[in-house]
Amino acid sequence: MAALAPLSTYALRLGDDALILGQRLSEWCGHAPTIEVDLSLANLALDLIGQATHFLGVAGDADKLAFHRDALDFSNCLLVEQPNGDFAQTMARQFLFSTFQELHLHALASSKDERFAAIAAKAVKEVAYHRQLSSDWVVRLGDGTEESRARMTAGLDWMWRFVDELFQMDELEAKLAKGGAGVDKSELRAEWDRRVDAVLAEATLARPASRRPVLGGRRGHHTEHLGPLLSQMQFLQRAYPGAVW
Amino acid sequence: MSTAISWTTGVSPARTPAVQEIARVLSQVPDPEIPALSIIDLGIVREVHGDRVIITPTYSGCPATLYIEQSIRGALNDAGLAHVRIETTLSPPWTSDWISDEGREKLRAYGIAPPPKGAANASLRNDTHAQCPRCGSMNTAEISRFGSTPCKALWRCNACAEPFDRFKCH
Numbered sequence: 537m538a539a540l541a542p543l544s545t546y547a548l549r550l551g552d553d554a555l556i557l558g559q560r561l562s563e564w565c566g567h568a569p570t571i572e573v574d575l576s577l578a579n580l581a582l583d584l585i586g587q588a589t590h591f592l593g594v595a596g597d598a599d600k601l602a603f604h605r606d607a608l609d610f611s612n613c614l615l616v617e618q619p620n621g622d623f624a625q626t627m628a629r630q631f632l633f634s635t636f637q638e639l640h641l642h643a644l645a646s647s648k649d650e651r652f653a654a655i656a657a658k659a660v661k662e663v664a665y666h667r668q669l670s671s672d673w674v675v676r677l678g679d680g681t682e683e684s685r686a687r688m689t690a691g692l693d694w695m696w697r698f699v700d701e702l703f704q705m706d707e708l709e710a711k712l713a714k715g716g717a718g719v720d721k722s723e724l725r726a727e728w729d730r731r732v733d734a735v736l737a738e739a740t741l742a743r744p745a746s747r748r749p750v751l752g753g754r755r756g757h758h759t760e761h762l763g764p765l766l767s768q769m770q771f772l773q774r775a776y777p778g779a780v781w
Numbered sequence: 782m783s784t785a786i787s788w789t790t791g792v793s794p795a796r797t798p799a800v801q802e803i804a805r806v807l808s809q810v811p812d813p814e815i816p817a818l819s820i821i822d823l824g825i826v827r828e829v830h831g832d833r834v835i836i837t838p839t840y841s842g843c844p845a846t847l848y849i850e851q852s853i854r855g856a857l858n859d860a861g862l863a864h865v866r867i868e869t870t871l872s873p874p875w876t877s878d879w880i881s882d883e884g885r886e887k888l889r890a891y892g893i894a895p896p897p898k899g900a901a902n903a904s905l906r907n908d909t910h911a912q913c914p915r916c917g918s919m920n921t922a923e924i925s926r927f928g929s930t931p932c933k934a935l936w937r938c939n940a941c942a943e944p945f946d947r948f949k950c951h
């Protein structure tokens with residue numbers, strides 16, 4: 537892919553995070569434990585794909601970017617591409633990401649770039665619901681039965697390696713943050729820790745042990761889970777390029 | 782702004798007949814998901830300014846957004862207003878506070894509990910109990926914060942035992 541302007545690269549990262557997580561969540565459609573949960577996850581997916589459409593629209597042609605790029609060109613963080621696993625693992629991923637995304641979008645709503653500010657101000661209200669839903673489930677499963685507790689613990693353990701990448705800054709984003717268009721994500725960490733610890737305490741769960749963080753998503757170095765997701769998401773446009781409803 | 786109508790500021794400046802006619806046409810366009818309400822009742826139409834109609838989506842991923850735009854286009858064209866342009870804006874973000882008083886009454890009559898006012902200040906103020914749109918009881922409970930569309934939550938009434946939708950505070 538040709539090199540993008542810094543603002544477009546930033547929009548792409550934001551859009552890819554939302555798109556990939558939205559696609560992951562949509563895999564639950566028709567498979568969730570109850571009809572209410574099924575509806576909830578579909579709603580979350582819809583919000584995220586809507587947000588992705590807006591952010592990718594800043595970077596370029598949203599549909600082309602979603603359906604005509606290969607894994608190496610995707611710049612989402614590794615957390616969002618992790619497999620759904622069981623329901624507890626899905627909620628663990630959602631809880632960690634939504635808590636981060638809410639802080640990020642809240643700060644981005646003050647961006648000097650009007651487009652980012654408008655998308656973020658709208659999306660942050662939606663993400664507050666996602667954070668609340670997933671927090672509720674972390675507490676309910678963590679402080680639940682022996683089995684639900686074991687599953688939530690395992691889910692958080694799986695996802696924890698990918699947390700540090702959320703707050704990682706590179707030269708490009710540091711410049712944008714300094715100029716007032718972007719956000720210094722490293723400054724969000726303390727508040728994220730505080731919020732996550734509060735929910736874990738309510739869930740009577742211990743914070744997972746620190747492990748060597750896995751990084752690389754922003755540079756296109758993905759885990760083995762992204763490829764299969766893309767092959768499903770992109771199948772129609774790959775098989776029938778330009779197909780419309 | 783002397784030729785504009787705005788639904789967000791509460792200001793009703795002098796309206797030209799042309800702008801009034803556009804507003805009349807828009808008030809006949811139903812929301813596809815809650816057809817009892819017009820897109821004006823819901824606060825989706827932000828402003829009519831000269832020959833521009835400015836609309837805003839309720840949710841980022843609202844699947845009805847494109848359909849609504851097409852409905853507006855069709856209604857305007859049918860009324861001989863093909864020259865009127867439709868523009869979409871995200872800012873400021875839509876809030877359920879923009880649902881008109883008339884819209885709230887229509888929601889209740891349709892069987893959907895309207896959202897409490899004041900959502901703009903606290904986007905998650907869903908803790909107040911909804912009133913059952915059927916029997917009027919306040920003895921109600923939330924089943925799920927996410928319902929059949931992005932804008933609705935699932936509730937049930939403990940008095941008449943019926944489930945109902947509540948328009949989400951947003």
Ligand SMILES: [Zn+2]
Pocket residue numbers: 913914915916917918938939940941942943
């Ligand atoms: Zn009732």
